[in-house]
Amino acid sequence: MxxxxxxxxxxxxxxxxxxxxxxxxxxxxxxxxxxxxxxxxxxxxxxNYAAKALVTNRTRTVHLLIPNQLETADPYLMTLIAGISDVLSKNYYAFLLRREWDSHYKCDGVIAMGLNEEEDQQLLEKMNIPCVLFGDTNLSIDCINVNDQKGGYDMTNYILQNGHEKIGIIVIDEDNTFPVKRYNGYQQALRDNDIPFNPNYVRYSNNTEGDGFTKALELLESTDITALFCLSDVLALGALRAAREVGKVVPKEISIAGFDGVLFDQVAEPHLTTMKQPVYEIGQALASELLTRIENPFKKVTKKLFDPKIMIRNSTSKLNKD
Amino acid sequence: MxxxxxxxxxxxxxxxxxxxxxxxxxxxxxxxxxxxxxxxxxxxxxxNYAAKALVTNRTRTVHLLIPNQLETADPYLMTLIAGISDVLSKNYYAFLLRREWDSHYKCDGVIAMGLNEEEDQQLLEKMNIPCVLFGDTNLSIDCINVNDQKGGYDMTNYILQNGHEKIGIIVIDEDNTFPVKRYNGYQQALRDNDIPFNPNYVRYSNNTEGDGFTKALELLESTDITALFCLSDVLALGALRAAREVGKVVPKEISIAGFDGVLFDQVAEPHLTTMKQPVYEIGQALASELLTRIENPFKKVTKKLFDPKIMIRNSTSKLNKD
DNA sequence: ATTAGTGATGTTAACGGTAACATATTGTTA
DNA sequence: TAACAATATGTTACCGTTAACATCACTAAT
Structure with missing residues (x-):
């Protein structure tokens, strides 16, 4: 060489x-x-990047800090990684997945997936290198996140526009902020459309297909909802199964909507109407934001929100007035 | 520091x-x-790994060579990467995705996903660093692959054991060896069970849901098959849709099986019986194989085959004798 | 013509390790 | 106890690059 x-x-x-x-x-x-x-x-x-690294103290390596709770092969995470990786690779940055922050192993920057505010906070205080967060924080750190409130609002609004007024919702009960934001969006949309909020239409559940099934069953059997907004696709899958269980045809008799836009939403039968998070694009944005932050450590902190995009498919339809 | x-x-x-x-x-x-x-x-x-790298000529970086045809966000690829990444990260190896081999950017080793023999060959001749291939080659390179022949054989055998004799097959028509191997497995299983091979039951198609639909429709309408073996899950998805289209109930009237075991196979309705490739484990194996090769460049070349595992779900059943 | 200033290039040392060789220390044997 | 291994430690130079400073040639100003 x-x-x-x-x-x-x-x-x-x-x-x-x-x-x-x-x-x-x-x-x-x-x-x-x-x-x-x-x-x-x-x-x-x-x-020779090693020589360069030695003298400039730049490693051309980025660490991805991923939550312990997530499997590496989680499709959501993998899509994010795909986006990150595509940008980093183009700039000859290698990366390494870490489950916890270990400052001993040098890198030029960190992309962290926040889980909840407290964890973020703790984490970020330990680091003093360029860092971009997938999430929210009031600390002066670059953040990129999904506009969950808007997602919840837009989906509810779409369902309302289709004539539904009795809209059930399955909320995710988790130590995290996104479900609350989506739920707030739901409530705001109801208010803006002068539809009264009915607490009987609300269920809290774990984010699993099984619990989605159970809670959807409850709602379908005990209330007169004509539409059901599930705050994740996994829940919606369970709801789809619950509808089959009670013999309600989707979407003719019950509209079901999800949230996330993961890989399998188009495979479910019927294809799921959902709020697609632009995960791949977020991955790209996280990476390029980090690279510019590395270039210019003193630039102004940026906070970006990506709007999720409604994917109207055939698990929802206009209210059937019979 | x-x-x-x-x-x-x-x-x-x-x-x-x-x-x-x-x-x-x-x-x-x-x-x-x-x-x-x-x-x-x-x-x-x-x-300080940079200093170490400079003097030892070891970068602690591995390049993943991925085919141009594949999207980064392909679930199959992502699962593979998850496996690779988990092993590499544990050893403080960073990695970088590349679409073509560029010897100028140093790394300690390469994991390549082969597509076809010719491409492999060309590629590997260019490299003179530790390398592990996901695929097959006669060159003296460590290889790890899926036993596609056995997969095709075992699935066909399972269908035969369920009393089916008229088994359609949708083969993938691609410049690659795996569909042929799976197809060979199918033929061998027929032979071993003394069931005559019927060329009318065979269709070649692109590996898309749409083409799977078309070819399955053809078979369902023009033949008397009672089972259909699709050489990928994507094809099987199309076949599932074709069955709905012609009003045949799966699995009662037609058994449908796939191959791959990708993320959405459990979400399809009915859940797809398939041959699951241990992609994550293969990723891990590729990475650890590479690490040992890096440790010991002169060790004997290894060739490993991983058996896919049949996932019996409810898109297949015993032949219904009515 | 002398001086100062500017732009282009060169020199030296350093980054944090390791290889190869040199030296010091210890133990073993005659 | 001298002589010699064997073992343990130290010295020097180098890996390929950049920062900081030094030099040189040339132009502009006095």
Missing amino acids: ATMKDVALKAGVSVMTVSRVINSPDSVKSETKNKILSAMNDLKFHP | ATMKDVALKAGVSVMTVSRVINSPDSVKSETKNKILSAMNDLKFHP
Whole structure:
């Protein structure tokens, strides 16, 4: 492998001038620069990142901090990673998945998936390197998140526009903020449409297919809802099964909507109407945000919200007035 | 960050002795070693991998070479990456996804997903670093692959055991070897059970839901098959839809089986009987194989096959003799 | 013509480790 | 106890790059 020394020799200049061609090309006379550039080309020179890392204290490595609760193969996480990875790889950044923050292993930056505010806080206070958070925090850290409130609002609004007024909701009961935001969106949409909020239409559940089934069954058997908004696709899958169980045809007799837009939503039968989170794009955004933060550690903190996008498929329809 | 120099100073020895404690602990007197160890502990010393990389020519980075045809967010690929990543991360190896081999960017090893023999061959000849292939090749390279022939055989055999004799098959028509192997397994199982092979039961298709639908429709309408073996889950999904289209109840009137065991197979309705590839485990195996190869570049080449595992769910059943 | 200023390039040392060799210490044997 | 291994530790140079400073040539101003 050719080193800068080889290039310098071939171009008849000092190593430092070669270095300058790479790092501040404007400071080198164009005649000299051309000589060096063509020498680099001839020798197929590519910088040794290890040497560079040693002297600049830049590793070209990013750590992805992922919650213990999530499996690595979780489709949501994997899509996020795909987005992150595509951006990082393009910039020759390698990355490494970590389940906890270990400051001993050097990296240029961290992308953290927050779970709840407290954990975020604790975590971020320990780090003093560039960091971007998938989530929210009031700390001065770059954050990217999904606009869950808007997602909840828009979906509820869509269902209302279809003539439904009795809309059940299955909320996720978890130490995290997103379900509450989605739920708030639901309530706000009802208010804005002058539809009274009915607490009997609300169920809290774990985020599992099984619990979605149970809670949906309850609602279908004990209330007169014509639509059911599940705050995750996994729940909605359970609700779909519950509808089959009680013999209600989806969407003719009951509309069912989910939230997330994970891989299997299009495979469920009927295809699930859902709020798709732009997870891949968020991954990309997290990575590019981190890269710009690494470039410029003192830039203004940014907080970005990505709007989820409603995917209208055939688990929902206009209210059937019979 | 503490360096070896700091440790050496604190322990009252030379830097080299500290280095030895890390790399060949047995060569240091235990009294000295303890002094150094506790100094390292006090100072929270962790080696600087960049410096190490520079002098040892080891980067602690692995490149994943993924085919251009695959999306990064492909669930199959993502599960593989999850397995790889879990092993690499544990060993503090970072990784980087590349779509083509670029020898200029240093790494300690490469994991390549082969597509077809020719591509593999071309690729591997270019590389002269540790490499493990997900696929097959006659070159002397470590390979890990799925036993597709056995998968095809076992699934066909399972269907035969359920009394079916008229078994349709949708083969994938692609420049790749796995569909042929699965197809061979199908044929061999027929032979071993003395069931004549009927070419009318065979369709070739692209690996898409849509084409699966079309080809399944053809078979359902023009033949008397009682079971249909699709060489991928995506195809099987289309077949499921085709069965609904012609009003045949799955599995009562037609058994449908897939192959792959991807994320959505359990979500399809009815749940799909399939041959699950141990993709996550294969990812882990690829990574650990690579790490041992990096440790010992001259070890004997290994070729491993992982058996796929039949997941019997409710898209298949015993032949209904009416 | 002398001085100061500017732009282009070179020199030196350092980043934090390890390899190879040199030296010191200890133990073994005649 | 001298002589010699064997074992334990130290010294030096180097890996490939950049930062900081030094030098040089040339132009502009006095």
